[in-house]
Amino acid sequence: MRRVPGPSPEPLFLASATRLIEHDAAAALPAHTLMARAGTAVAELALALAPHARHVWVACGPGNNGGDGLMAASRLHQWHRTRHTGTQITVTFCGEPDRLPDDAANAWQQLQASGLAVSEHPPEEFDLAIDALLGIGARRRPEGRLAEHLQQLRQTSATVLCVDVPSQLDGDTGAAWSNGGLPRTPPGPRHTLSLLTLKPGLFTADGRDAAGTVWFDELGIQPPTATPDARLFVPEHATPTRPHATHKGRQGDVIVLGGQHIDLNGASMVGAALLAGRAALHAGAGRVFVGLLADTQHPIAWDPASPELMLRQPDTLLNPTLLAHACVVCGCGGGEAVEAVLPGLLEHAPRLVLDADALNRIAESPALGRQLKQRRQRDAVTVMTPHPLEAARLLGSSTTQIMGNRLQAARTLSETWGTVCVLKGSGTVSATPRLPPLINASGDPALATAGTGDVLAGLIGAALAAIPDNLDDETLLTTVATAVHRHGLHAEQWSQNHPGRPMVAGWLAAQG
Template sequence: MHRLDLTLPHLLHGIDASRHIEHAAAASLPAHTLMRRAGVATARLAMALAPHSHCIWIACGPGNNGGDGFEAALELARGGRPIVVTFEGDAARLPADARDALGRLQAAGISIAAEAPRHFDLAVDALLGLGASRAPEGRMLDHLRCMHASGAPVLAIDLPSGLNADTGRSAIDLGNAGRTQRHCLSLLTVKPGLFTAHGRDLAGTVWFDDLGADRTGTPPDARLPGRPTPALRAHDSHKGSFGDVAVIGGAPGMTGAGWLAATAALHAGAGRVFVGLLDNDAPSPAADHALMRRAPQSLALERMAVVCGCGGGTAVEGMLPEVLARARSLVLDADGLNAIAREDAWRSLLKARAQAQQVTVLTPHPLEAARLLGTDTGAVQADRLAAATQLARDLCCTVVLKGSGSVIASVDDTPSINPTGNARLATGGTGDVLAGMVGSALASGLEPHRAACEAVWWHGAAADGWPADRPFSASLLARQAGIALARPA
């Protein structure tokens, strides 16, 4: 059992794959072995999280997750730790493993409390797990609210109760994620839902124990990509060695978006960056003389990685057909995406790029993705992995679905979920910065899925490493793109 190191790559298995692995492991072991191993692992972690506790509350539910809780309670009691065990369920309807665990608990003289303790130093959430088919309600929901409002650490066994292991959507709202220190011990497999949508807030720090099960024969549903290794630059190189980026955007009143994308591309390592503003009369800021302004129509798109749409408004529509036809590699963002959603002919041009061996990366936020898919934001957020994968297949490109746990999906790759980033990025302009960083990665010659994964990782890592006493803005972030790449692991 160990804390999951998010700088390393990890395979993620959803509900069906996890059940397959569990059934295969259980078939090769004596009865109840996996549950007892889960109890030992949970107890070990609980003792590490609350080494001087006066009370550990283990809240057990009606299924095998509750059985894991019973086994953990038994181990904690054997270790001399003061515990209170509550049970929301019907003992007669427990699955066989959980019924055995409850019997062992009762045989050890440990009683089930009628009420939750008033004071506790750690709460263990063993209410609902992988097999849950309903949202927590009644006393179960009251217990969850109690533990998450207490200020004491909460340790969820396998999954936070109510969280979908595939999608990261929670069936309940437990309020401000910052009030409680949260931990999750993922068992047998690491689940994708822990890292996207509501998962990151509810799971908190993720720990993992494979319980001795073999996962090698089961294909993953997604991956954590791991920290990229910055490419070493040869001494014998020049600006042409690292590619050209052209940014086409910045309609009247929105030129800042174009400059942000261009600044980020430059600081992320592009050899040269050209700015094709859609507002011909806009002045050029003096902040970065290395950025070269050009008329959009004059750019040699066939030789460039093009970032199109940042602050483009409806003005970008005049350039979009040419960009789709000519750009060697392309990042479509913001108003470029909205234009594609409105016009079927441009959607066809976008799909044709794949047949012409032209690389495309889309960087939608959930509303932009919903427009492209002909649905609404709620449907996209309900299953972010599925939405990103469908969009990648529909449009024959790589998709970065932005948000908590950004999803990177391509036609022929296992989806990746990015574990970096925080709420600092929830401010205007940070998406433009990301688009520029993806453009720089494409210009360097990386294939699209890897380029997107690396850019998204460093974009989030820059926010994670931001000094708490330093103001944050997209303009400052754009100038940190290269610094993030240089940080040691």
Template sequence: MQRVLPPSRSLPLFGVQRTREIEQRAREALPPHTLMRRAGLAVARLALAVAPHARRVWIAAGPGNNGGDGFEAALHLRAAGKHVLVTVAGVPERMPADALDALARAREAGVAIAVEAPDDLGPADLAIDALLGIGATRAPDPALAQTIARLNTLPCPVLSIDLPSGLHGGTGQPLGENCVRAQHCLTLLTVKPGLFTAAGRDHAGVVWFDDLSVTIRSDAPDAWLIGGDSAALGPRSHVQHKGSFGDVAVVGGAPGMTGAALLAARAAHAAGAGRTFVSLLDEHRMTHDPLRPELMFRDGWWKSAEATLRHATVVCGCGGGDAVREALPRLFSAAGRLVLDADALNAIAGDPKLQTLLRSRSQRGRPTVMTPHPLEAARLMSFETAKVQADRLGAAQSLADDFGTVVLLKGSGTVVATPGAIPYINATGTAALATAGTGDVLAGWLGGLWAQQPQNDGMAAALRVTCAAVFRHGAAADACTSPALRAGDLIDSMLRLS
């Protein structure tokens, strides 16, 4: 058993269908009821670890195999000296064979089976959510919804088995108005993507994983969870110089939004770019940054010779306003590496000609990274934002496949997708990042990392630096002790993680 976050290495994530396939093969290879008995023992061990002083344990068992895991856990907890009460939703006799076996074993061990939940649980006690597992595809019925509501009002911690009941394992979206908010979740056999994106983090609490001693050898995952191994891009050689680490040019900063471009440029510089240029779109533009005089201001840089644009990494759109539209055709045509953020994405969403030019970049081997938040993604897809959030993995993958770019879909559990490949979910970060300018910092830092990569790495380098940038961006928030992290301070926080 392991605690999943923070992930030291990238982990494969398996959705509902692939998990079922893996589970079926494991059942066929093992004696009857083996998986459920292992699952129940794992749940009991974690329960004793997270609530060692609990006197009373309530296990809310559902009508399927998730409930069976709860029965198995109950007999082990009773053997450990805990006062265990199990309530059963539905008709026990209609449960699957594994769950019926577990129920019989629990009864034989003397576990108390009741109809009503206990009303005397204290803060030191424990409740175990064994209501619904990966099989749930619709909102819980009224009886289950009532039990979920009861779990969410308890003064003691709640431990969910496999998934918080009412949460979709693939999308991380609640299936209805009632979804368990657990303090701990033990995901079994496979790690599910829904625990780490959309509402998953808020409902799952601390996520633990037990593979039930089943080795997964050949299944391609539905996604990868970005780990700390993705954040390391290698040391610098002693003989390298600023020319070794590439140029970044930030194109943005329309009137009233100069700060966005400055934040992106400062972040690119901090990430290690050899030189950082700032091309502001404000006619009354500043000529230098007094905080970071290392930044070089160039009027109309985006009109430079094609060779200059081809060898630079361009971050475009931060605070660009409507003025950024004029620069986009030239950048689409000539820029070697291009990060598109904020107003650049909004301009593309409303202009079919720009969309066509963007798609042509991949056909010419010019890699691009798009960094939309959910509303910007919705505009690009002509969707409602709720539809993007309903399936964040699917939305990011559709955008990547459509435009031939790397897509970084921001939000809780940021998704990184590339055309025709397995997407990634980032598990670092908190709502401390929910302040103006943090997205500009992410775009700039990404550009700064990308500028340091070999020019011929193409899409592979784009994916690598995007995962590294978003992991560190979130890790800085994880280390933050205040409710909100100001964008200017975020850059220094990211540097301290080096």
């Protein structure tokens, strides 16, 4: 058993793939072995998390997830009885013993044999609860007694250990079945022990709040050889050091086009482009040019906080020779003015990061959409960085639909447009056609503040500017995901060093 994320990427499997893996593993072992191992792993983690618990509630459901709970309860009961700890175990069961699947029915018999009786009601007080109500077999919104137990688990400030998947969560998507009006953040510590495989839903959408700290036990099975459905991404390689004999022209140029001027319609978005530019600069780009859009009557000629940025009239930056050697970040605060520069960029920029208003304009314009699709045929590199609302506009759907299946949304976006798609939010998903998407393992709610997306676009721009041409899809995806990870890591460092204090995007940009 180990804590996740570790030092390297982790394969993630949907419920359908997990069932095949479980089927193959179970066929090679004596009956009920996997569930016995699962119960032992749950009991061991429960003991490690709350070694001095006086009262443990094991909430079991009607299927094999409940079977894991029943098995864990037997183990805990034996352990405490042998050591005379006085710890009380209360087991509740929402289901019908006669309808339990085979493995769980065996766990039920073992519980009966252990002498531990099943209770009608949860205990009034407990210091540890084990959520074994529903796992990957959850198919609909819980109701009745099971829903009541689930509600109690969600409201308690005691430690909760979820077996395999938190019962309110879809393990494939990370969408919660319903939060019943409860706050999204649980009031007490939450842990999830994922069994046999890691599930993508634990790491994106509502998953991180519901799952808390994630642990993983392979149940003694060799890592699956099947291609995973996604990967939990952490970078494996340290950032390469620069050779001594280098100069700024070799570090890559970034061109930022965005930041609509206040003169256009009374709403300035200049800050967004400057944030992207600063982030690119601090991330190591050799030179960063910023073209502020519709900046005609009172042009801004320099950024006092980052005098290294080179501000230029956008027209001068649309020069194909300049574009050929740069990565362009387009859209941050671009407003409507961005539409004028998009056709030229889509045609001539070999490396392009499309953010915010660039994406909104493409969503509205079939002609721009066609131009975007043609880029892949020319091997031009394009990264789109939508947040869920921008993704919904691009797919003609709603944010609820996007959040209902973020992996699928990112995949569809990347396949539709032939780009790398970075679908932002808790557990950012980076996808490219034909490869398993990557779910970012870093980041925290400190990022939920204006301008952090602009910073991310700048970081990705700097990363793309620094890599050689003609990279394979996997290296490209990893390069983008590494920038996403770095962005999240800075936020985590802020939160560690300044607990409770809000982070601002300007600080994030300066971390590079």
